[in-house]
Amino acid sequence: MDRLRDKVVPVSVIVAMIVVVWYGFAAVLNGPFQRDLDRRAGETPGFVEFMVKTWSQPKPTLPAPHQVAQNFFKTTFQVKPWSARSLVYHSWVTLSSTMLGFAFGTALGILIAVGIVHFLALDRSLMPWIIASQTIPILAIAPMVIVVFAAIGITGLFPKALISTYLSFFPVAVGMVKGLRSPEVMHLDLMHTYNASAAQTFWKLRVPASLPFLFASMKVAVAASLVGAIVAELPTGAVAGIGAKLLSGSYYSQTIEMWAALVAGSLVAVLLVAMVGAAGRITERAMGGRPA
Structure with missing residues (x-):
């Protein structure tokens, strides 16, 4: 058990750090386009709302981890394995x-x-x-x-x-x-x-x-x-x-x-x-x- 824990904990920490950095880069790279959209719409979202928008764009420069995970789950488990979309x-x-x-x-x-x-x-x-x-x-x-x-x-x-x-x-x-x-x-x-x-x-x-x-x-x-x-x-x-x-x-x-x-x-x-x-x-x- 200790040996398994020694392997799982370091890997989990590294994965968590990668996910956090990934979200940060997604916000930075998708931010300019989102600001332009908000300016054209005449909106001034708060910080949290703005961050959420950068992580939910349909065609982002850098997709957020949850967007990738959702698409991966959908195209792996929710379509037939022999489908061209799978x-x-x-x-x-x-x-x-x-x-x-x-x-x-x-x-x-x-x-x-x-x-x-x-x-x-x-x-x-x-x-x-x-x-x-x-x-x-x-x-x-x-x-x-x-x-x-x-x-x-x-x-x-x-x-x-x-x-x-x-x-x-x-x-x-x-x-x-x-x-x-x-x-x-x-x-x-x-x-x-x-x-x-x-x-x-x-x-x-x-x-x-x-x-x-x-x-x-x-x-x-x-x-x-x-x-x-x-x-x-x-x-x-x-x-x-x-x-x-x-x-x-x-x-x-x-x-x-x-x-x-x-x-x-x-x-x-x-x-x-x-x-x-x-x-x-x-x-x-x-x-x-x-x-x-």
Whole structure:
């Protein structure tokens, strides 16, 4: 109970502080427009009334937390999940490309890491290019990928998943390289003393030692994959997905819907990271690790 309280109380305090600051910024950013409305209407509201008005505008510059919460609740629980107005539906569309891209990225990252660890030429030639690839902004790559694949008749899930793969393979590759190289020289010498083959050393020593690094990097990769999926929906003119909700909200100045979509994306990210963390703990326990 004490351990749970030690986790809940600090998080609750931080969330409360964020909400208070959020309300303050909402009043500041929405204030000029509200003053103009009051001036045109010939009204002179008091301080409390003015603040309430800044937090209840239909298309505010910055929506208040309760406006976002109300829209999120309405579009999540009060409409059918398969409806085009449902955040559940849009989250699922984005989640599908995220998971596919994450699977591709994880597999690619592991393969690259295994090759780099076992072949010195790949370490010297491939690793610098992998690092350099991440300096290219994803906003510049996404439209090109979408256009190229559309030109050959490939649209929909795969191009978006490919962009997620681009963002997610890098942390997995770097983390896995670190993990495969983490066994101490003494342990490697011991395997050599036992006359273990390279394959036995890899499966019985390097892979178990790399798992903590792998799952830590996968948490970063799955979040990056979600970002890639959302960004990939922007240049496609997609009609479904969190990116599509953000795009349509920006077209029609529906800032409340935009923020609700951002909240949905954040919750999807938290869920994905939690799932990877749970998979890591299960794997470590199955291999004889002590529970945290």
